[in-house]
Amino acid sequence: MKQLFSSILKYVKNPRLKQLKHATVQQKVGIVLACVPICIALGLGFGLIIALLEALGVYSPDDHAVSKLFEEETPLYIISSAVILAPIIEELIFRGPITLFSKKYFKIAFYTFSLLFGYVHLFNFEITPQLILLSPLLVAPQIVVGLVFGYVRVRLGLIYSMLLHACYNAVLIIPSVIFMS
DSSP states (O other): OHHHHHHHHHHHHSOOOOOOOSOOHHHHHHHHHHHHHHHHHHHHHHHHHHHHHHHTTSOOGGGBHHHHHHHHSOHHHHHIIIIIIHHHHHHHHHTGGGGGSOHHHHHHHHHHHHHHHHHHGGGGBOOOHHHHHHHHHHSHHHHHHHHHHHHHHHHHOHHHHHHHHHHHHHHHHHHHHHHHO
16 A cells, blocks of 8 residues: 555656556456545545644534535435445546646646646535635645546546545445434
8 A cells, every 4th residue: 555655646746647557457446445545544634634723613514515415415315426426427527537638738637627626625615705715725635635536547547536436435424424324
């Protein structure tokens, strides 16, 4: 896993439009599954920033759409939306197009789509001037995890970034649904 993390970090520093060739489906799935704990660690690590903002009284999780979703929707709806529908739609929008860019513009596209992926998650919050100021911190987990999704998308293929995204969301959402039920 350390080697994979190092490979992802190296890639994110200098993304290239280069697919991993000669890997079997089984090997690709293995890479995706090894990326899940990396994404969890990165997401939760950057999520500590949000916890700090919450502890300081600067941010309230009650203002987050996920809190409202848990109050208003059934567990089946929440899981199917977060674990199946969102990964498919978000990966098609934010990772699908990046391989369409030429080598000259690929880096810009890679970083831009990762930032857009993070920032689209601002709509999970009630938009206020304070939120806009805090936005880089509030969407940092999604941006960082989006970079890993981008790595998997380019190196393994779009279906594998969808799988990683689904697994990541499942690890976060399913225990929450069970706990809240």
